[in-house]
Amino acid sequence: MSAFLLPPQVAWADGVLSGGPLIRKSTRMQALAGVFSNQSAWSECDPERVVYDVELFDSPSAEGELYVGVTHLYAGRVGDEFFMTRGHFHQRREQGEVYFGLHGEGLLLLQSEQGEARLEYVFPGSVHIIPGNTAHRLINTGAVTLSALAVWPCAAGHDYASLAGGFALRVVDDDGVVQTKEVQNG
Template identity: 40%
Template sequence: PLSPLTITFGPGNATLEPQGQVLTRRMSDLEGLFVDGHAWRQAVVDGDPVVYTVVSSPVPEVPRELPQSITTIYPGDTGGEFWMTKGHQHPDPQGEIYLGLEGRGGLLLFDGERAEWLDMGPGTIGYIPPGWAHRSVNVGDEPYRFLAVYPGSAGHDYGWVLAHGMGLRARRGDATVELVPFGAPAS
């Protein structure tokens, strides 16, 4: 285990200092996640943009530790579906806390039967109960950024979301976000 330490939000809340691992997810890392596969492929060909980054604190992902990370999702949509994280389930079902830092986002939760949507913004705490898969979405025009705090033993199961979906999808509507059934075709 680490010794007690303070961790500082960096400029624009984009970083944690001291910093651990930095993960960058490009469009090509999100195969099979957007309902419009043609739009996804075109976006990969057209420059393969960075969709989100995850900056972790130095606290390790091991049992009994409480790691944290800041995710930044860039604004955009692919075939009308807002840019989002891959989404995952914790193989060891444990709760997790998100704190909105910047921008406008949403937290999509799915337990295999029920889907829930939580609006997220600066100062919002989103609680993810054990057993709910979770995906974050940027529904605004600026980067959406949040802090996550989770048990070090929770783990990340990405296959669960590929197998079960997330219940809903978040599409760009006329004025606001439009939530549609997961299997609905792109319009």
């Protein structure tokens, strides 16, 4: 039998990556200025509170290569809005991405450049194909951490500035019921 390499791994139950060099990034409340609609409630939050962590395999970033990473979005709310990632378009708009739900439950908010928004339910085993030219944001509507594996082209980049006005939909807790609100000029 010839020798073989053991590839990097993901623990499907919780999204823990292993078997390769990792890059880790934490996004704290203070970095999410303007993301939540209730700025008063946001300003009362602990600025050092971690809202989500991202870990990814340290991959070559050349054209044609792929990143593989996991977002761990913690449970919580700011005012009546659930914790969410910042959300972004790709700098290279034509680049798509794939998300795989691993743990917890929530929503994937998708929005076209024309402002048309839709939501997909994220749960363990769900697969989400995010087309090019589509902004995306994870929202944790559950009581535990929402973890999702993502695969995307290294050349895609992130464009947060194009969403400075926010997404066209907000997801809120209305007395224990998950509701959506349309945002004007979102």
